[in-house]
Amino acid sequence: MPHGRTPASSQPTRPPGVVGSSTSYAAPPPPPPTYATRTEEALLRAPTRINQSHLHPDKINGALWIGVDPEVHEFIRATWQGNFRGPWQSWLKVPVEKRTSWWHSFIQQYYWEDQFHEESYFKWKLQTRVTICRRISQKRQKNKQPSYISATDWETILANWSTAEAKAKSQSAAESRFAALPRLKMHVHGAGPHTFANIAYNMVVEEGMEGPVSYPDLVRKTHCRKDGTFLDERAEALVLEVEQAVKEMLQDGSPLGDSQTDSTAATRTSKRLLLNKEYIKVIISPAHSWTDTGTIYGLGNLQCKNKRPSESVPAALKREINMEMRPQASAAQASQSQHHSPSHSAAPPQGQAQPKGHGQDPTPPHDQPQDPGDAQPQHLITTNNSALDRLCNELGL
Incomplete structure (x- = not known):
């Protein structure tokens, strides 16, 4: 670690032979800096x-x-x-x-x-x-x-x-x-002398992306041939499992599956975070033997980009995802609040009179008044919150 001053002890010291004395003694001063x-x-x-x-x-x-x-x-x-x-x-x-x-x-x-x-x-x-x-x-x-x-x-x-x-x-x-899991070949990649962090950065620059690449995309870039076929069996199995899991999430009522917002930058960011979160989840799952060294398989030195010295790699990656996910969750919740706000529901449904006491004359009824049972609800719920709530709970937000 970088050189630093030695912290002083928090416990007071007593002269030798003094036991049970009520007199407090200051801790010895820290040694002078080297x-x-x-x-x-x-x-x-x-x-x-x-x-x-x-x-x-x-x-x-x-x-x-x-x-x-x-x-x-x-x-x-x-x-x-x-x-x-x-x-x-x-x-x-x-x-x-x-x-x-x-x-x-x-x-x-x-x-x-x-x-x-x-x-x-x-x-x-x-x-x-x-x-x-x-x-x-x-x-x-x-x-x-x-x-x-x-x-x-x-x-x-x-x-x-x-x-x-x-x-x-x-x-x-x-x-x-040269070790490999049973029935699998030794791990290989096609990154050559370039670091994975350098490759990820160049992907963003060359492809004009608005944010970082997802972990599965990076693994495809570094573990595939030019024709798109995988060099490494473990990388292929891992990427396909993660991508399939996220695909099912999006089809299962996730707010990211809304076709009206699939092209927005917010949705691309949210999908990337889902892919990254699922990637880490699969890696550290007891059902898989992807790693036993505390590192994340397939990410090279990218996994240490924002790692603190006292942090494990999985903990650092989860922290980064949580930090990036908070604005996404806040934006989604704000959007849902707008859908539920009184400004969207104050106007009565067609054919119903406004409540008295608002300083306005009642609206004349139509020739065929609606049955009260056919009236639309006052609050129009247009967004499915369950998938977002589940995601926020899993991320601890």
């Missing part, structure tokens, strides 16, 4: 930092983001490769002071709002950790010494990889990569 912490605070508060390239998870106003824009990835890679100099084959082997210097270089290159600080550090650390492991592992597979590692350090890394413990760990990781 040099690295003071340095980081100074870098973050530098006035000129506002002029640096902007980072934002939603890429507003042309901002960049970690895991989406290649130039950010290239800077992260160039930073650690330009200041490596050690026999470290993974992030965990790198000394803390070296990691801190890389992080401080990142702070001096990009600017982000305070609210995204923890998330920026989390994404930066994840990207750095993955690239270190991947780059050095690729060099080892090609039996080629990296230019940023000295010959002596490279020999040390190779020796560490030759131990029985390292070999057993490598074998276990290889088995996990």
Whole structure:
């Protein structure tokens, strides 16, 4: 985690040997901030930092983001490769002071709002950790010494990889990569070197979409051939199950199934949220073995876009859906309230007189007055609320 001050204990301390004394003693003061912490605070508060390239998870106003824009990835890679100099084959082997210097270089290159600080550090650390492991592992597979590692350090890394413990760990990781569910093949995708978050963003830009892509659409994009057939059996089964479930929801009285509003942006957004919600529901269902690692199958690094460091991936995705669903539910409820408002029901049905006491003469009756039993109800209900209510209840709104 980023460097921070150690919180003071909330429990008062007593001198040794004093038991049951009524005198209260203050907690010891927190230790002074370290040099690295003071340095980081100074870098973050530098006035000129506002002029640096902007980072934002939603890429507003042309901002960049970690895991989406290649130039950010290239800077992260160039930073650690330009200041490596050690026999470290993974992030965990790198000394803390070296990691801190890389992080401080990142702070001096990009600017982000305070609210995204923890998330920026989390994404930066994840990207750095993955690239270190991947780059050095690729060099080892090609039996080629990296230019940023000295010959002596490279020999040390190779020796560490030759131990029985390292070999057993490598074998276990290889088995996990090639593992597959019973009667299914190994997971494959067609994203190539591009991250899923980058592909999702490009889909929005290239197709002129008004909002993010749905999870099933992203899985189709990354797991299908050019002719639309799936590369991966699990991805195909998952997408088809989710899409069929949402199709049935829309046909079963959902307000999204109204043909008069199917073309509106609000309906497209609501349908996307339904698809995303059902996707997560299927993934984490005990009836399926889609994941056992706490990650969401088929979404790549997109699932970590707005994830907080202390959050699980499913919890983060559900939180994002809930936040985006609130305006949709509020708009739907406001629309229903307009249908039920007195302005729509104050006028009496044709052939009936207005109630007395409103300062108006009664309307003359028609030649053939209506039977009271044939009169229309005062409140005209035109919207089915049950599906929306069920959806809001499931989302906890």
